[in-house]
Structures are given as structure tokens and as C-alpha cells.
Amino acid sequence: MEKILVCIKRVVDYNVKIRIKPDESGVITEGVKMSINPFDEIALEEALRIKENGDANEVIIVSIGPSDCQQQLRTGLAMGADRAILIEHDEIIEPLKVAKLLHKIVQQEKPSIILLGKQAIDDDCNQTGQMLAELCSYSQATFASGLTVDGNCLKVIREVDQGLETVEIDLPAIVTTDLRLNEPRYVKLPDIMKAKKKPMDVIDPNNLGVSLEPSLKVISVTPPPPRESGIMLDGVDDLFTALKDKGLINE
Amino acid sequence: MSNSMKILVIAEHEDGLISASTRKTINCASQVSSEVDLLILGNNSDLDNQGIQIDNVSNVLVIKNEIFNQQISAIMAPIISEVSHDYECLLLPSTTFGRDLAPRISVLKDVCQITDIMEVVSSRVFKRPIYAGNAIETIEIPEGQNIVATVRPASFKEVGLSNKASLTSLDMPNIDLPKHTRFLGISSEKTERPDLQVASIVISGGRGVGSAENFEILYQLADKLGASVGASRAAVDAGYVANDMQVGQTGKIIAPDLYFAFGISGAIQHVAGIKDSGTIVAINKDPDAPIFEIADIGIVADLFEFIPEFLAKLG
Numbered sequence: 001m002e003k004i005l006v007c008i009k010r011v012v013d014y015n016v017k018i019r020i021k022p023d024e025s026g027v028i029t030e031g032v033k034m035s036i037n038p039f040d041e042i043a044l045e046e047a048l049r050i051k052e053n054g055d056a057n058e059v060i061i062v063s064i065g066p067s068d069c070q071q072q073l074r075t076g077l078a079m080g081a082d083r084a085i086l087i088e089h090d091e092i093i094e095p096l097k098v099a100k101l102l103h104k105i106v107q108q109e110k111p112s113i114i115l116l117g118k119q120a121i122d123d124d125c126n127q128t129g130q131m132l133a134e135l136c137s138y139s140q141a142t143f144a145s146g147l148t149v150d151g152n153c154l155k156v157i158r159e160v161d162q163g164l165e166t167v168e169i170d171l172p173a174i175v176t177t178d179l180r181l182n183e184p185r186y187v188k189l190p191d192i193m194k195a196k197k198k199p200m201d202v203i204d205p206n207n208l209g210v211s212l213e214p215s216l217k218v219i220s221v222t223p224p225p226p227r228e229s230g231i232m233l234d235g236v237d238d239l240f241t242a243l244k245d246k247g248l249i250n251e
Numbered sequence: 252m253s254n255s256m257k258i259l260v261i262a263e264h265e266d267g268l269i270s271a272s273t274r275k276t277i278n279c280a281s282q283v284s285s286e287v288d289l290l291i292l293g294n295n296s297d298l299d300n301q302g303i304q305i306d307n308v309s310n311v312l313v314i315k316n317e318i319f320n321q322q323i324s325a326i327m328a329p330i331i332s333e334v335s336h337d338y339e340c341l342l343l344p345s346t347t348f349g350r351d352l353a354p355r356i357s358v359l360k361d362v363c364q365i366t367d368i369m370e371v372v373s374s375r376v377f378k379r380p381i382y383a384g385n386a387i388e389t390i391e392i393p394e395g396q397n398i399v400a401t402v403r404p405a406s407f408k409e410v411g412l413s414n415k416a417s418l419t420s421l422d423m424p425n426i427d428l429p430k431h432t433r434f435l436g437i438s439s440e441k442t443e444r445p446d447l448q449v450a451s452i453v454i455s456g457g458r459g460v461g462s463a464e465n466f467e468i469l470y471q472l473a474d475k476l477g478a479s480v481g482a483s484r485a486a487v488d489a490g491y492v493a494n495d496m497q498v499g500q501t502g503k504i505i506a507p508d509l510y511f512a513f514g515i516s517g518a519i520q521h522v523a524g525i526k527d528s529g530t531i532v533a534i535n536k537d538p539d540a541p542i543f544e545i546a547d548i549g550i551v552a553d554l555f556e557f558i559p560e561f562l563a564k565l566g
Binding site: 012014015016017018020027038039094095096099121122123124125126127128129130131133134135137138139140141142143155158159160161162163164165166167168169170173179180183215216217218219220221222223224227228230231232233234235236237238239240242243246248249 | 265324325328346347348350351352353354355357358359361362363364365366367376380381382383384385386387388389390391392393396429431432433434435436437438439448452476494495497500501502508509518519520526529530531532543545546547548549550551552557560561564565
């Protein structure tokens with residue numbers, strides 16, 4: 001086994017309260033703290049552990065987005081990735097086209113394992129990994145909460161609605177990661193310094209032969225309907241009565 | 252609403268029994284068009300019956316084959332794509348089953364997929380949540396494009412089971428299927444308490460609970476109410492509970508009828524995971540805790556005094 005490819009998306013940090021643009025065209029990202037999508041960070045951590053375990057010798061990270069994505073890629077390099085690829089593009093790209101761009105990178109790099117977060121916490125699409133798997137005709141294991149390398153296969157525990165499912169998939173394979181898989185490491189200062197020297201390729205998507213024109217039309221992005229304002233109660237007796245009136249608890 | 256768009260709903264089923272999430276998907280489909288068919292890929296003897304009791308469905312299409320004993324998306328996607336040429340729109344429930352499968356079908360149809368339809372605006376315009384429900388996106392699929400989408404179960408009611416839909420057996424399409432995936436088994440963690448994502452009552456604790464031992468009192472209350480127990484990220488990070496209990500944007504997004512937040516300050520990422528709950532009750536010592544801004548019922552109290560009193564009241 002040689003390479004692992006990890007796909008990373010730059011997203012609004014999970015702790016930021018998002019604001020919607022007044023013209024309802026999207027969410028404000030200017031001047032907002034951005035981070036690696038948390039599920040992708042788990043994917044990278046898993047890749048690093050596989051390499052540290054001797055089951056791979058190179059971890060490549062790839063991102064698609066504006067040049068600012070280099071910040072998140074540098075963080076990934078500081079965590080321990082060996083090199084980074086940025087497909088630089090300023091507009092939002094639909095998951096199908098993201099998968100098509102990533103497919104081109106897979107064809108170039110020929111990784112044996114491709115790891116992605118199960119979804120990005122901005123568009124919540126949960127599509128890219130599965131789409132990439134179909135484009136490559138590879139096996140997939142989504143919602144991974146456990147992963148072991150076993151020769152030319154992976155054994156993956158998947159967190160599905162019915163419980164924990166175990167599948168065995170042949171390499172090359174695509175795994176999308178869920179929250180329970182691991183806890184990503186913290187980046188240390190010397191690693192940040194070292195990461196500055198690691199290679200980062202910047203690619204123009206126009207050279208990859210994928211049409212990036214949107215197929216779907218976003219009509220608006222609006223706030224959710226507000227919850228009705230709540231009430232403050234005094235103690236157990238009041239709460240008990242209120243919940244009983246709503247039929248939420250029985251005597 | 253009725254027009255001529257032909258919709259195929261892909262059924263999630265257990266031993267031939269159509270899941271609630273599939274019945275909700277059918278409801279969504281019937282808001283788009285009156286021509287809704289259902290596709291079942293299975294290997295159950297029940298599927299030999301004359302028909303299936305389910306409302307709002309014209310035809311139930313069945314492909315029976317032992318290959319479907321395990322539901323492997325890489326195998327199901329090319330079969331579904333092959334038998335659905337006559338349909339403009341394919342809908343799947345947005346469960347782990349549908350989320351795993353739909354994107355592979357989208358690639359085979361070469362269309363962009365919509366995840367988590369929460370509202371049908373018109374036959375080609377849908378609303379869906381983004382940023383864990385903190386924003387709502389309205390999307391239009393231009394005329395002439397096929398639709399592949401998943402439907403958010405929490406947003407639709409199940410269709411009934413009063414009408415009989417006719418059943419048509421389809422032949423297994425003659426295509427090469429991958430052999431790269433083997434199903435090894437499934438284990439359901441049978442705890443005494445209901446699963447976080449299906450429980451009608453959820454009791455969560457935050458950093459205010461103070462320790463792993465102190466969570467015991469929450470378990471007692473949960474067992475009294477038949478509730479599931481969750482936790483905020485702060486409680487998980489502090490090591491009080493395992494991270495499979497985390498409720499929030501990066502944990503589980505839940506929508507129980509009744510949600511209790513004990514000692515949870517109300518960080519944005521936690522609130523994103525509970526905002527679709529029916530009634531949110533927050534108990535916190537700090538009267539300025541942000542959780543009170545979104546709670547339906549707020550009580551300023553010490554949870555260690557409140558819960559024993561509540562337990563006594565419940566008897």
C-alpha cells in the first residue's frame with residue numbers, strides 16, 4: 001500500500017453563529033472564522049494513524065476552493081500530511097462536480113485509500129464520497145466509526161440507523177468518516193513551522209476538463225422560522241403542570 | 252397537486268416491511284406528483300403477494316434476488332439506474348440507507364442530487380436545511396433535468412396503509428455487478444434506553460453536570476421517563492460521557508418531542524442539534540445562559556436540587 005488521499009473542505013467554524021446575506025444569496029463567510037470541516041479533520045487523523053501504523057507511506061490532502069483554503073491545507077500539513085493540492089476556484093461548486101474534480105486527482109495520484117468526512121457542516125449534503133466512489137467504480141464505506149487495514153481490504157464499522165454494521169471492502173476504497181472514529185490531534189508549534197516547507201500544488205480546475213457551471217438554481221437562503229418565545233417557570237411543580245398540559249408526560 | 256412527473260420512490264425495508272421513513276418519502280412524493288411508484292429490492296417471500304397495502308402509490312415494482320439479502324449501495328445503484336429510465340424523479344429516505352445510496356445513483360444519471368428535502372414548494376422547487384438547520388436553502392431543478400433527492404423524514408408524515416397497490420415483478424437487469432464489498436454483520440447496541448435519534452424524550456447534560464459520576468442522576472431521570480440520554484460537546488470534551496452521546500452540529504442532530512437541557516449553556520453548535528425538538532426545557536443555575544433564549548420552558552435552578560425533586564414528583 002502506498003498512498004492515502006484525504007479530501008478537505010474549508011467551512012465556517014462550527015462555533016460561529018452564521019449570518020445570512022441580506023440579499024438571501026447565501027451565508028456570510030467574509031471576516032468569519034474558517035476551519036477544516038470537522039469530519040474531514042477526523043478523516044485526516046485516521047489517515048495519519050494508518051501511516052504511523054506502517055500501512056501507508058504517504059498522506060496527500062486535497063481541497064477545492066479559493067486561495068484562502070491554503071490556510072486549512074497548511075493546518076493539515078502541520079497535523080502530519082506529507083503534501084497538499086489545492087484546486088483553486090472562487091465560486092461554490094456542487095458536490096457532483098467536486099467529485100468529478102477529485103476523480104481527476106484520484107486518476108493522477110492512484111491512492112489505495114481515499115478518506116473524506118461523511119458530510120460538510122456548511123451544505124450538509126453528504127454526497128461527495130459516495131459520488132467519488134461511483135465515478136471511480138470503487139467500494140465505499142460511509143459513516144465509519146471504526147477502521148482496520150487487513151491486507152488488501154479494509155474492515156470498516158459503519159454507524160447506520162439500525163446499529164453498527166461491519167463491512168469488508170477491497171482496495172482501492174473510499175471511506176467517509178463519522179464523529180466516533182477518532183479524536184484529531186492538536187497541532188504543535190514546531191509542526192506549524194515544519195508545515196511551511198511542505199509542498200503545495202495549486203491547480204487550475206479549467207485544466208481538469210470538468211464543467212463547473214451550476215446545474216441547480218439556488219433561489220434563496222433564508223433563516224429558519226423562529227421558535228416561539230419561551231416562558232420562565234419557577235420550579236418542579238410548575239414544570240410538571242406545564243408538561244402535563246402539553247401531554248408530554250403522564251401522571 | 253397533480254402533474255405528469257413520474258416518481259419512483261426507492262423503498263427501505265426490513266424483511267419486506269416498508270420503513271416509516273419510506274412512507275414519509277412517499278408522502279413527499281405525492282406532494283410533487285400523483286404518479287408515484289415504489290421500488291423494492293429484496294429477497295422476501297412476502298414479495299410474492301398479489302399486492303402491498305400502502306397509500307398514494309400506483310405500482311409497486313419488485314426485483315427479487317438473493318443478492319439483496321445485503322443492501323450494498325454499489326450493487327443497488329446500477330440496478331436502480333437501469334430500471335428507472337421512465338422516471339423523471341427518484342426519491343429516497345434521508346436515512347443512512349438513502350444517504351449511502353442516492354449519490355451513487357446521481358452519478359449514474361449524471362445529475363446533481365438534493366439532500367434532505369424538508370418542504371415541497373412546487374414540483375421542481377424544494378426547501379432543504381443547511382448549516383444544521385440554521386439556514387434554509389430553496390433550490391430549483393431546471394426543466395429537463397432528472398431529479399434525484401433524499402427526503403428528510405422528520406419533515407413529513409407517514410402515508411397510511413389502507414389501499415392496495417398493484418405489484419409488478421421486474422427481471423434482474425443483465426449488468427455486471429461489483430464484488431468488492433462484503434457484509435460481515437450488524438450489531439444493535441441494545442441498551443435499556445431508547446436510541447437518541449428515535450427517542451421521544453431526551454435528557455442531556457452539559458459541563459454543569461460536573462463529572463461522569465454526576466451523570467448518574469440524569470440516567471435515573473431518563474429511566475423514569477423512558478428517555479434517552481445525550482450530552483453537550485463540552486461534557487464530552489470534559490470526559491464525562493462517551494462521544495456517541497454528543498448532541499449538536501458535529502454530533503447527533505435530534506428532534507424529540509421533549510428535550511431537557513441540564514447544565515448546558517447553549518453553545519451554537521449544541522443548539523443546532525436540538526432546534527427541531529418539540530418542546531425544549533432548560534434548567535441552568537446561570538440566569539444569563541444563552542440556552543434560555545431558545546428554550547420553550549426555562550427554569551433557573553441547581554440541577555442537583557431540581558432532579559431529585561422532579562423524580563419525587565414523578566413518583
